[in-house]
Amino acid sequence: MLELPKLDLKGKVSEQEWQLRVDLAACYRLVEHMRWGDLIYTHMSARLPGTDYYLVNAFGLSFDEVTASNLVKVDLAGNIIDDTPFEINPAGFTIHSAIHEVRDDAHCVIHLHTKETIAVASSECGLLPLSQHSMFSLPSLSYHGYEGLAVNDDERQRLQDDLGTTNHMLLVNHGGLTVGPTVGDAFMRFYDLQRACEIQVAIQATGQQAVQVPQPIIDNIYKQASVVHSGSTGGQLAWPAMLRKAYRLDPGFAQ
Secondary structure, eight states, rough: OOOOOOOOOTSSHHHHHHHHHHHHHHHHHHHHHTTTBTBBBBBEEOTTTTSSSSEOOOOOGGGGOTTTTOEEEEETOOOOOOOOOOOOHHHHHHHHHHHHHHHTTSEEEEEOOHHHHHHHTTSSSSSHHHHHHHOHGGGGEEEEEOOOSSTTTTTHHHHHHTTTSSEEEEETTTEEEEEEEHHHHHHHHHHHHHHHHHHHHHHTTTOOOOOOOHHHHHHHHHHHHHHHTSOOOOOHHHHHHHHHHHHHHHHGOOO
């Protein structure tokens, strides 16, 4: 059995960076727990506040091996900043760097290849207003057509243009993507998008005509949500509970 190099950055980076590392590592563990992962592929990245540096997973590690200390710090070009034995997947970071480059509010970017987001993204109808979960994605949802593996620099501009100011994206034949000002916000947005896609696939499998939510309700959903969340976002409220879950599953992520 090959053992991974063990790193310990606690106390060696700022408290702010350490907390971000803990949050992002927890996100990887939660994604693994939810079975949203894709072996060693797909990525979640987070920007270090006040810098142009980003944290992303080391290439070759499964999501249940990601820890706060083995996350890799890179710049927008994918250059590794700190001394680490790990590498990153440059192709995997292309999508993330393109978004971080133009969206200052997108401190966290989550991109995953779940079967349900791929199925809905690849359907001609796209995401439909069939559930309460879909309400949170539809008002801020965009699509990006498939161009093969994300290794072409020309695709960056088209990806940026397609995303625009939206916070949820379905990548045709590819998967789902969400952004947020915090790890918790991006995670909660992906949870809603994933659940919406799961429910749509389940409804369509029945072969019955689905009841769609009227457009006025979709247009008013964020106003209604603000009453429930009392000025906070769903991600900010849900994340502490998710972080506690990550610790219960395996506190080793916070090393």
